[in-house]
Amino acid sequence: MWLVNFTCLTVVWTWCHCLHAGMLFPRESPTREIKELNGLWTFRADFSQNRNAGFEKAWFKRPLSETGPVIDMPVPSSFNDVPQDAQMRDFIGWVWYEREVWVPMRWLQDQSTRIVLRVGSAHYYSVVWVNGVLVTEHEGGHLPFEAEVGAVIRKDAGIPCRITIAVNNTLSLNTLPPGTIQYMTDHSKYPPGYFVQNINFDFFNYAGIHRSVLLYTTPEAYIDDITVQTTFLDSTGIVNYSVAVVGSDRPTVKVALVGKDGRCVATANGTTGILKVAEVNLWWPYLMHDNPGYLYSMEVRLTAESGDKDSYALPVGVRTVNVTESKFLINSKPFYFHGVNKHEDSDIRGKGFDWPLIVKDFNLLKWMGANSFRTSHYPYAEEILDVADRLGIVVIDECPGVGIKDIRSFDPISLDHHLVVMEELVRRDKNHPSVVMWSVANEPAAEMPPAGPYFKQLISHTKSLDSRPVTFITDSNYSRDQGAPYVDVICVNSYFSWYHDPGHLEVISIQLHSQFDDWYRKYQKPIIQSEYGADAVPGLHSDPPTMFTEEYQKTVLQNYHKVFDQKRKEFVVGELIWNFADFMTAQGITRVVGNKKGMFTRQRQPKTGAFLLRERYWRIANETGVLLHFTCKHSALFLCVYNRLVS
Ligand code: GCB
Numbered sequence: 288m289w290l291v292n293f294t295c296l297t298v299v300w301t302w303c304h305c306l307h308a309g310m311l312f313p314r315e316s317p318t319r320e321i322k323e324l325n326g327l328w329t330f331r332a333d334f335s336q337n338r339n340a341g342f343e344k345a346w347f348k349r350p351l352s353e354t355g356p357v358i359d360m361p362v363p364s365s366f367n368d369v370p371q372d373a374q375m376r377d378f379i380g381w382v383w384y385e386r387e388v389w390v391p392m393r394w395l396q397d398q399s400t401r402i403v404l405r406v407g408s409a410h411y412y413s414v415v416w417v418n419g420v421l422v423t424e425h426e427g428g429h430l431p432f433e434a435e436v437g438a439v440i441r442k443d444a445g446i447p448c449r450i451t452i453a454v455n456n457t458l459s460l461n462t463l464p465p466g467t468i469q470y471m472t473d474h475s476k477y478p479p480g481y482f483v484q485n486i487n488f489d490f491f492n493y494a495g496i497h498r499s500v501l502l503y504t505t506p507e508a509y510i511d512d513i514t515v516q517t518t519f520l521d522s523t524g525i526v527n528y529s530v531a532v533v534g535s536d537r538p539t540v541k542v543a544l545v546g547k548d549g550r551c552v553a554t555a556n557g558t559t560g561i562l563k564v565a566e567v568n569l570w571w572p573y574l575m576h577d578n579p580g581y582l583y584s585m586e587v588r589l590t591a592e593s594g595d596k597d598s599y600a601l602p603v604g605v606r607t608v609n610v611t612e613s614k615f616l617i618n619s620k621p622f623y624f625h626g627v628n629k630h631e632d633s634d635i636r637g638k639g640f641d642w643p644l645i646v647k648d649f650n651l652l653k654w655m656g657a658n659s660f661r662t663s664h665y666p667y668a669e670e671i672l673d674v675a676d677r678l679g680i681v682v683i684d685e686c687p688g689v690g691i692k693d694i695r696s697f698d699p700i701s702l703d704h705h706l707v708v709m710e711e712l713v714r715r716d717k718n719h720p721s722v723v724m725w726s727v728a729n730e731p732a733a734e735m736p737p738a739g740p741y742f743k744q745l746i747s748h749t750k751s752l753d754s755r756p757v758t759f760i761t762d763s764n765y766s767r768d769q770g771a772p773y774v775d776v777i778c779v780n781s782y783f784s785w786y787h788d789p790g791h792l793e794v795i796s797i798q799l800h801s802q803f804d805d806w807y808r809k810y811q812k813p814i815i816q817s818e819y820g821a822d823a824v825p826g827l828h829s830d831p832p833t834m835f836t837e838e839y840q841k842t843v844l845q846n847y848h849k850v851f852d853q854k855r856k857e858f859v860v861g862e863l864i865w866n867f868a869d870f871m872t873a874q875g876i877t878r879v880v881g882n883k884k885g886m887f888t889r890q891r892q893p894k895t896g897a898f899l900l901r902e903r904y905w906r907i908a909n910e911t912g913v914l915l916h917f918t919c920k921h922s923a924l925f926l927c928v929y930n931r932l933v934s
Pocket residue numbers: 488489490664729730780818865882884
């Protein structure tokens with residue numbers, strides 16, 4: 288079936304574990320230039336019966352406007368909510384984007400300039416042509432992909448280059464997240480050819496080009512990847528680094544670590560080495576230190592034997608992460624996650640990258656006193672992690688393994704893909720100090736027999752890629768959870784008095800105590816309450832509390848908090864509310880224009896619960912952060928925190 292059969296497009300894609308090329312975030316430097324291709328693209332959805340007209344008629348060979356009607360489509364943005372059209376909102380299949388762009392003459396004239404086309408993310412399967420020539424394909428949303436396009440563009444120098452990207456949002460049993468296409472064959476009920484996309488996850492399957500598209504340059508010999516791992520001994524910071532170079536057999540690599548004040552604090556030579564920083568400024572989480580999110584700039588300079596020079600500056604935070612039987616340690620100090628689960632989601636743009644929204648969300652996190660978030664249920668934009676690094680907001684970085692409920696999704700094809708996605712995620716995010724843990728999946732059907740070997744392999748492979756702790760998020764219901772033995776931290780979602788015993792607030796306390804005690808007795812690992820909450824339709828009130836009112840949501844939270852306050856003295860190391868803000872879902876009888884478990888509305892206005900959490904988080908920060916332990920020198924900060932609390 289063409290709708291889902293991506294791989295027969297060109298060559299059969301053989302997934303080989305351990306990606307060979309790097310995926311450094313494009314940053315300008317004296318040797319690198321960037322040209323953003325965001326803005327209006329030309330767009331058409333392929334409404335043909337088999338959704339395959341674009342390939343049959345080779346739409347990529349000529350300008351899209353010559354093969355049929357087109358509309359404007361902003362990039363980045365989900366396409367779904369932009370046209371005023373229900374068919375477009377719910378479209379399944381291939382959509383086609385196109386944009387013409389002038390490439391600077393000097394990029395073309397200098398044959399030794401590499402020109403790379405990069406897509407920050409497109410959901411779900413993408414095929415890319417430049418001037419009608421296939422340059423790359425990529426499976427999976429939420430992660431970047433790129434292709435070297437200099438040779439293709441240089442063939443047609445003198446005319447603008449035409450970039451065509453076809454994106455297919457069909458989900459199958461082997462995609463991440465998985466889904467199924469169901470054809471409805473009863474013609475007394477459905478028209479011929481009628482099908483629906485079934486999914487097992489609770490957010491709208493927004494699609495399109497979600498993050499920036501760019502062209503960037505490097506020299507022919509270039510810095511392909513950088514990996515840092517940090518630790519410290521007393522007051523000396525230690526940065527182990529390794530630099531992967533392409534295009535030079537005997538590269539000269541010089542590395543300098545520069546502090547915020549512009550002073551160079553350590554240097555080293557060679558593709559691998561150690562930088563030692565005396566009197567190091569450690570990277571601390573927000574509210575755990577008066578100078579959170581301290582970043583050095585690691586400046587890497589390459590000179591190739593050809594004379595080519597390349598340079599790249601990587602932000603580096605020096606910190607350690609460790610897990611004991613009952614604690615999560617950052618820089619050897621107990622860290623308590625008081626934070627949120629989020630979604631990339633907003634009106635009109637769907638999952639499209641949007642700076643104003645991102646900055647607003649971080650401002651709300653700071654306002655609330657949240658020190659952490661989980662990237663439920665997929666990797667967020669790299670720019671978001673950059674801001675988290677700078678502010679000291681701690682991140683649990685999740686892959687799109689959400690909704691794995693069908694036993695057929697535990698087969699070797701899915702596992703192979705899942706391994707590759709974890710590799711792509713670690714490759715992209717390994718250097719972010721804010722990222723303290725990987726999450727390989729959310730609430731898979733872990734009670735099914737094949738789940739055990741599946742998660743054993745997935746988690747051990749993830750651990751072989753990076754030293755951070757690994758978790759997967761479990762539903763408190765799954766008493767026979769087969770992933771738990773392999774994780775470092777148990778992350779549990781539960782919705783007592785909501786999905787279980789709806790309306791019965793009085794059972795939360797006993798059920799939550801049992802939940803924590805059962806998991807701890809079984810595994811002796813620290814536990815994070817990775818989701819809890821209740822829907823509240825903003826403006827709906829009732830006393831005594833009734834489901835869906837702001838009072839009910841608030842009371843659920845209060846009941847959970849009482850138990851958290853007892854258990855965080857023992858082995859509970861975090862609480863992440865579901866959800867930071869209301870978000871869009873598929874239509875269904877349990878969703879009133881989306882999921883309403885947000886502390887904020889989708890437009891980022893606070894509900895009653897937001898004020899409750901704000902008071903709580905600032906109070907916890909005063910108890911568990913180092914704020915209270917500061918000497919007089921820091922009393923001004925404490926006063927400021929206290930004032931916020933009481934204001
Ligand atoms: C969950 C899921 C999350 C849902 C949430 C809910 O357990 O992990 O994706 O949105 O429950 O509100 O039902």
